[in-house]
Every structure is written in C-alpha cells, then in structure tokens.
Amino acid sequence: xxxxxxxxxxxxxxxxxxxxxxxxxxxxxxxxxxxxxxxxxxxxxxxxxxxxxxxxxxxxxxxxxxxxxxxxxxxxxxxxxxxxxxxxxxxxxxxxxxxxxxxxxxxxxxxxxxxxxxxxxxxxxxxxxxxxxxxxxxxxxxxxxxxxxxxxxxxxxxxxxxxxxxxxxxxxxxxxxxxxxxxxxxxxxxxxxxxxxxxxxxxxxxxxxxxxxxxxxxxxxxxxxxxxxxxxxxxxxxxxxxxxxxxxxxxxxxxxxxxxxxxxxxxxxxxxxxxxxxxxxxxxxxxxxxxxxxxxxxxxxxxxxxxxxxxxxxxxxxxxxxxxxxxxxxxxxxxxxxxxxxxxxxxxxxxxxxxxxxxxxxxxxxxxxxxxxxxxxxxx
Numbered sequence: 042x043x044x045x046x047x048x049x050x051x052x053x054x055x056x057x058x059x060x061x062x063x064x065x066x067x068x069x070x071x072x073x074x075x076x077x078x079x080x081x082x083x084x085x086x087x088x089x090x091x092x093x094x095x096x097x098x099x100x101x102x103x104x105x106x107x108x109x110x111x112x113x114x115x116x117x118x119x120x121x122x123x124x125x126x127x128x129x130x131x132x133x134x135x136x137x138x139x140x141x142x143x144x145x146x147x148x149x150x151x152x153x154x155x156x157x158x159x160x161x162x163x164x165x166x167x168x169x170x171x172x173x174x175x176x177x178x179x180x181x182x183x184x185x186x187x188x189x190x191x192x193x194x195x196x197x198x199x200x201x202x203x204x205x206x207x208x209x210x211x212x213x214x215x216x217x218x219x220x221x222x223x224x225x226x227x228x229x230x231x232x233x234x235x236x237x238x239x240x241x242x243x244x245x246x247x248x249x250x251x252x253x254x255x256x257x258x259x260x261x262x263x264x265x266x267x268x269x270x271x272x273x274x275x276x277x278x279x280x281x282x283x284x285x286x287x288x289x290x291x292x293x294x295x296x297x298x299x300x301x302x303x304x305x306x307x308x309x310x311x312x313x314x315x316x317x318x319x320x321x322x323x324x325x326x327x328x329x330x331x332x333x334x335x336x337x338x339x340x341x342x343x344x345x346x347x348x349x350x351x352x353x354x355x356x357x358x359x360x361x362x363x364x365x366x367x368x369x370x371x372x373x374x375x376x377x378x379x380x381x382x383x384x385x386x387x388x389x390x391x392x393x394x395x396x397x398x399x400x401x402x403x404x405x406x407x408x409x410x411x412x413x414x415x416x417x418x419x420x421x
Contacts, residue, residue, distance in 0.1 A: 042106060042237045043069040043092070043205065049100035050087050061087040063261035064101070069237060069254075074228060076240045078248040079258035080284070085241045086209060088258075092239065093128055093207055094121035106204060127198030127236075128207040131214070133190050135182045135197075142178035145169060145197045152201070168196040171230060188219045195227070199234065206231060208240045212247060224251055245285050249273060257281050274333075277319070279406050282331045289337075289378045291330040295322055295405070300349075304400050310374035315349050315400035319407060328405040334368075334379040336402040340395040351398040357390055371396065 050062040062084045069075045077085035090096040092103060094110065097118060103111040105126075110119040136144050145165045149156050169175050172192040177185070185193060191211055198206060212220045212227075228251045231238045242248055248255045249269040256266045257280075265272060265281045276282035279290070293309035298318060300306055305318035307330055316330050340352055355373035362368075367382040373396060380396065382388055 042071040042073070043067070043075075043239070044104040045088075045092070045101065046104075047101040048088065048091060048098055048103065050084070050091055050096060050098045052087070052096075061261055062091070062098070065258075065261075065263050067256065067263075067266075069239065071237055072232075072235045074231060074238045074240065074251060074253045076242060076248045076252040076255045077258060078242055078245065078255050078284075079264075080243060083258040084261040085243075085258050089207055089209055089239060089241045092205075093126055094119060094124055125204040126207055127201070127203035127205070129191075129194045129198050129209065129211040131210040133194040133211075133214075135190055135193055137181075137183050139182060140178065141169070141174060141180050141182060141185070141193055144182055144193055145178075145200050148197060148201055164200050165196075168200040171199070171234075172196045173226075187215055188223060191215060191223065195230075199236065203236065206236045206238045208238065210242050210244075212242075212244070220247075227251070249285070257284060274402075275404060276331060276406060279329055279331075282329075282404075282406055287334055287379055289332045289334065291332065291374070291376050291378075293328060293330060295324050295326045295328055298322065298324060302400075305405070307405055310376050312353060312374050314351055314398065314403060316403035316405045317401065318405050322405070322407070326407070328407060331404045331406055332378070332398050332402065334381045336399060337371075337378065337380045338397040338399065339382070340397050349400065351400055351403065352395055353398075355394055355396045357388055357392045357394065360388060360390055 045065065045067040047064050047066060048062050049064055051058050052061055077088055079085050087096060091098050098111060100113045102109060105124060109117055110124050111117060142165055145168055146161050149161045149164060169178055172195050174189060174192055174196060182193065212223055215223060224247060240251065252269055254266065254268055255272050257264045257272060259280055265277045272281065273285055276285065282288045291309040291314060293307040295318065296306040296308045296313060298305045303317060304315050307314045307316050307328060309330060314330055353373050355371040357369055358372050359370040360367055362384065365384065367384055367386050367388065369380040369382055369388060371378045371380050
C-alpha cells in the first residue's frame with residue numbers, strides 16, 4: 042500500500058544543514074496500523090510530513106498504492122491535496138470560528154468538483170457518528186472538550202474516505218485516563234474502516250498497544266522494525282531496549298557462544314549468565330544482557346543453585362508501592378536490578394532473596410553503557 046525507498050530529507054537550521062532522514066526504507070501493507078516511534082529529533086515527524094507532501098525530500102521515492110507521489114529521479118512531487126490522505130495534527134488544527142459540522146465539511150467543500158449539499162450532509166453526519174460526536178454538529182468548536190476536539194479532527198480526516206490516514210501525535214494533549222480510552226477507540230475505528238494508518242509518537246505505550254508494526258527511529262534511521270512483541274522482547278540493540286519499556290542491563294563479556302538451545306554464556310560481575318546471544322558474536326566481546334523487570338522470578342532458599350537457570354542471591358535495596366505492583370531495586374552480583382513483585386508481597390528493605398533470570402528471557406545486545414565504556418577507557 043505504501044512504499045518508501047531510500048528516503049533522504051535535509052533541512053536548514055541555525056546550526057547548519059541537518060540530515061533529518063537518512064535513506065530509510067519502509068513497506069506498509071493495506072489496512073495496517075504502522076507506527077513511527079522515537080525520541081524528539083529522530084526523524085519520525087519529518088518522515089510523516091514527507092509522506093503527506095508537506096516536506097519535499099532530497100532523494101528517494103514514495104509510492105501510495107499504485108501512484109508514485111514523489112520520486113527524485115523523475116522529479117515527481119504530487120501536491121498534498123492530490124495524495125488522497127487524511128491527517129490529524131498534534132494541535133488538531135480545528136477552525137475556531139466554525140461549528141462542528143462546518144469543520145468536518147470543510148475538506149468536502151474544498152474539492153475541485155463541487156459536491157451536492159445533501160451528500161456533504163450525509164458524509165459529515167456519518168463521520169461524526171463514527172467518532173461518537175453525533176448530536177454536537179451545531180456546537181461551536183472551541184466549546185468542545187479536549188477529547189471531543191481530538192475526535193472532531195479525526196472526523197474531518199476521514200470524512201472523504203482517504204486512502205491513508207496520517208496521525209501526528211494526536212493523543213499528546215489528552216490527560217492520562219482519556220488517552221488510554223482514546224487509544225482503544227482510535228485503533229478499533231481505523232481497523233473497522235480498514236484505513237491504512239501511519240502513526241507518529243514518542244510514547245512507547247501508545248506504540249505497543251495500538252500498532253500492527255513499529256519502526257523505532259534514531260538519528261534519522263530505523264533502529265529496529267517489527268511487531269510490538271518483537272520490539273519489546275527481542276530488541277536488537279541497547280538503544281531499542283532502553284527506549285521501549287523498563288529494562289535491566291547486566292554488563293559483561295561473552296564466555297561461550299553455543300551451550301545448547303540457542304543460548305550462550307556471559308560473564309557478569311560475580312557469575313556466569315546463560316543468555317540468548319546476538320548473531321555473529323564471539324567470546325571475549327563486551328555485551329549488555331537485557332532482562333525485563335517482570336521476567337525476574339523469586340525463588341525459595343532451597344533453589345539457591347540451579348545449574349543453567351541463572352539463580353543468584355540478591356539484596357533488596359529499595360521498595361516503592363505503585364498500586365498494581367511493588368517496584369523493587371535489587372543488588373545482585375554487584376549490579377542493580379529492577380524487579381516487580383505482587384503488591385501484597387511482604388518484602389522489606391535489606392531482605393536477602395534468591396532470584397531467577399530465565400535464560401530464554403535474557404537477551405544480550407552489543408555494547409555497554411556509556412559509564413562502563415568510560416570506566417574501561419580510563420583503566421587502559
């Protein structure tokens with residue numbers, strides 16, 4: 042449905058020219074909910090604006106369905122209004138001097154071929170019904186709540202049946218509870234309509250809960266692309282692991298590459314850790330073993346040593362009650378680990394416990410933290 046090949050976008054700033062998007066390739070299937078995720082300045086919004094025709098790239102090709110909308114080689118650049126897109130901006134861009142009906146009707150009234158008023162009314166009321174704003178068509182736009190304004194912007198984006206829906210952080214202005222409700226409603230709506238959707242956000246939870254596939258961006262390139270589960274459970278590098286969710290990192294060096302069942306071993310602090318290793322790694326290389334807090338298991342005293350199961354003693358350093366869980370900081374093998382216990386747990390600070398880091402849930406990625414690298418350099 043959407044094909045982006047070797048896309049390059051530059052822009053000028055006070056510091057000079059910035060290479061905002063660096064030769065990325067993206068393929069999005071029809072009806073897919075695809076998310077560009079990353080920190081500020083990573084190039085995600087620039088990519089979306091290039092797809093919309095609001096930014097002119099310096100290289101590459103963009104194809105929507107069977108239409109080439111941008112191509113450097115043929116000097117093709119179809120204007121935004123001819124790309125059959127709907128877009129919801131972060132600010133919503135609602136016309137304050139128009140009521141709800143007229144805001145949604147605006148793109149229909151601006152079509153090159155005049156649409157009969159009866160058809161305009163039918164399409165507007167259908168769009169308002171889809172976003173649950175039926176009955177508010179005569180209300181002045183400024184008198185809508187934040188959630189209603191977001192729905193109004195969405196109704197305007199889908200009223201003329203676009204081929205592609207572009208969403209530029211549309212939930213960032215909502216409070217936490219409303220954002221959670223809107224996430225579910227928005228995904229359900231676009232899936233029901235079958236609209237191919239490209240969503241931009243810096244919020245990892247939005248990306249994980251709404252997307253069919255996610256592209257994590259950094260410095261104008263795609264660091265990793267995959268399903269939410271792949272991105273979360275199998276990060277390919279330290280940046281992705283740190284950016285998505287909460288992660289523990291145990292710094293170490295590879296001791297052995299193949300010890301069976303697709304696992305290797307890593308020397309971490311005071312012990313040896315069984316872990317999934319990245320392809321091509323060799324003994325002696327520095328790695329960071331990623332373990333999610335929810336994957337750590339408490340074990341009884343009788344399980345102080347289980348060969349190959351990554352069981353180790355730990356001391357509870359800190360406890361924070363956060364309602365749905367008890368957020369614990371542990372010290373194990375001289376390294377700090379985050380662990381989530383059940384909120385009814387009777388753990389106390391300074392308790393000694395045995396923990397298990399299941400080998401299949403431990404994943405080594407190349408490189409160490411900046412602190413560890415700096416310390417190693419100082420020793421040399």
